[in-house]
Amino acid sequence: MYVAVKGGERAIDNAHDWLAQERRGDPAVPELSVAQIREQMKLAVNRVMAEGSLYDPDLAALAIKQAQGDLIEAVFLIRAYRTTLPRFAASRPVETADMVVDRRISATFKDLPGGQVLGPTFDYTHRLLDFTLMAEAEGCDTGPEQGTPEPAIPVPHVTQFLNRDGLIEEAPHSDDPPPDLTREPLELPADRALRLQAITRGDEGFILSMAYSTQRGYGRTHAFVGELRIGKVAVTVDIPELGFAVEIGEINLTECETVNQFKGSRTEPPQFTRGYGLVFGQSERKSIAMSLVDRALRWNELGEDFTGSPAQDEEFVLSHCDNIQATGFLEHIKLPHYVDFQAELELVRRLRSEAQSQQEAAE
Amino acid sequence: MDDLQEPRKGWMSLLAKAPPQKLAALMPDLPEHALLRAPEIGAVMVQGRTGGTGAPFNLGEMTVTRCSVRLECGTVGHAWVQGRDKTHARRAALADALMQTPAAAEVATRVLAPLQAEAAQARSTRAAKAATTKVDFFTMVRGEDK
Structure with missing residues (x-):
């Protein structure tokens, strides 16, 4: 009612x-x-x-x-x-290999073509409050060393080096149109493309905790950050009225690729496997977490065992990673439930009076 | 038209990526034109590739404004630009149309060249900044090496 x-x-x-x-x-x-x-x-x-x-x-x-x-x-x-915007088109997949990098580091190779570029990072800061930022006249200091202007040269992906020796699984190229959970309700089992879409828009805190749980042993994946890069990529769209593709803008992305130890399974040879994270903007924590969760969710296709860990359970991860869905359902319970509650109240009263009359009858 | 395709991709992309205020400053006066498609705001779904090279997946949308114009001479120009700036899309479409007319040379020097220079400058300044944060590893000299 x-x-x-x-x-x-x-x-x-x-x-x-x-x-x-x-x-x-x-x-x-x-x-x-x-x-x-x-x-x-x-x-x-x-x-x-x-x-x-x-x-x-x-x-x-x-x-x-x-x-x-x-x-x-x-x-x-x-x-x-x-939801109010008409969808004009889908872009061509962005080429992260052509990214103009602000930051690019690898935890697996010290000397790699293109080098370790730290970029504007919080790493190596001492996490001490900087009280000069509180002062009225903010210290307009000199800024970073300017360096000599140089052409922005794309740097190769780290996984290429391992690929050459066949030591790491391939990411086979395809042009299959990906599923879109903003158009079709999420259905399980989900393929990897759908999982990646769900995770990249998922709540950072949730994805971080899931990833952390794998590091602590709940679906361990032995991840190294093969490469983390932050920078600008061009977005190219096929313009229907022209019949050719044009770069219509540039966006900042953070990409993380993990290299995971893998002893081999019933179906796969011993080799390194990969987890992938790609997130809008400079979102380093999220993209690392995303690649760990992506890798954990791949247990089935790699022939690994399901250990019952939450991060391996795609239903658990995909159904709970969206903070708008979660907030909506969580917070709706504060809205009027007068009628529902009235019914509960009636029920409890009736049960109590029944229990009471039974007790009286027994005495 | 086909010989025009490659250069046209180039200028359309340059116009789309230009800062809207900068483009407005370079093109203060708009030629007479009819709107074939009034500036319209929408979204493009940006795709990524699994592992950077594999199967595509949907990363998220971005805002885009598109516009189509026709000059008095009948030349048609199109624009798809990132963001929600309608005047940006309109100017970009007009510049696209003008670039297909005898006014091309003038538009190229007056509008495209400064945009190109500024974009190149911004890129190389940023690349230089990134280069200053590149790590130079060195090995400490050990006793036995002496």
């Missing part, structure tokens, strides 16, 4: 007005602009783009402002907006 209840309108309006006031905070403090968030809260913007599954730094910054910095709320706003 559903009973429509009215009467909350004025309270809701007032609550929203107050929300707007709270968002603004102390009017004596200058208001944040969307451009400031976009430029100075870049990693939050990246996260909202990745989990919102829409690459648009301005919109992600706006969503963060509107959500008062609640990133899951911001992701929700982006997801809602995304």
